[in-house]
Amino acid sequence: MKVTSILRPCLRPRLGNSRCYIPYPKYQTRKMRLPYIADPPPTATPEEAEIVQRIQTRRHPRPLQPLDLTLLHSPPVADGWNSFLGAVRTKTTIPQDLREIAISRVAVVNRAWYEWAHHAPLAEQGGVSKEGMNAIKTEQPLVLGETQKHAELTDKQWAVTCYTDEMTRNVQVRDETFAKMREIFSDKEMVEITATVACYNCVSRFLVALDVGERNGTGPDAAH
Numbered sequence: 001m002k003v004t005s006i007l008r009p010c011l012r013p014r015l016g017n018s019r020c021y022i023p024y025p026k027y028q029t030r031k032m033r034l035p036y037i038a039d040p041p042p043t044a045t046p047e048e049a050e051i052v053q054r055i056q057t058r059r060h061p062r063p064l065q066p067l068d069l070t071l072l073h074s075p076p077v078a079d080g081w082n083s084f085l086g087a088v089r090t091k092t093t094i095p096q097d098l099r100e101i102a103i104s105r106v107a108v109v110n111r112a113w114y115e116w117a118h119h120a121p122l123a124e125q126g127g128v129s130k131e132g133m134n135a136i137k138t139e140q141p142l143v144l145g146e147t148q149k150h151a152e153l154t155d156k157q158w159a160v161t162c163y164t165d166e167m168t169r170n171v172q173v174r175d176e177t178f179a180k181m182r183e184i185f186s187d188k189e190m191v192e193i194t195a196t197v198a199c200y201n202c203v204s205r206f207l208v209a210l211d212v213g214e215r216n217g218t219g220p221d222a223a224h
Helices: 046-059 066-071 075-090 096-109 113-125 130-136 155-170 175-184 187-210
Strands: 003-009 021-027
Touching: 046 075, 066 075, 066 187, 075 187, 096 113, 096 130, 096 155, 096 187, 113 130, 113 187, 130 155, 155 175, 155 187, 175 187
Parallel strands: none
Antiparallel strands: 003 021
16 A cells, blocks of 8 residues: 555644654555455354453443454454443443543544544434534644633533543543543543543554554544
8 A cells, every 4th residue: 555644733742842743644545455354254262252242231332343353353352342441431420521632632633533434423313413523533642721612611511531541642641631631530530531541542553553444544534
């Protein structure tokens, strides 16, 4: 596959007025970099069959997804992934709008448009307006307490958007940002929000590196 690079600004600590840029691969053709496992997935042992069954159970009534059919090249990895993602997606106390905003913002910052295509509609189902989603899909850095809050989002939605942005771009989170989050979220909520952002950074990096779903080089509008 032929690859060229484009540059995007990043929000990272830097010296003076110098600007930091990260090269983005720009894919001229889109094709998943590994073959998907056949569906239904072949299994070599009873343990592998149990792993496939657990993943199918979590996905039901939907079929196995391209992500599953990639992860199942390594059944133990797929099994651990399924357990972790299942807990983050279905067993936390975070309301749907905040959870899906966090996942969608990770997708925007990392340009994981396959992830965006799956989770932006869930954010809207959770009550986020289309105007609010337009604010979330901006590719400019969003800094809590510095970037003007978008009127389409509630205080909690905006805080999660900015926290996700900073955590995804920089890994480290400023004390000012964390203090503002602590004013509106409990300790349990902070753990769950942070785990969700961390989890879906993992997901997005896997998706983009392998181009799972063939979305690299498209964008949020093309992904809908």
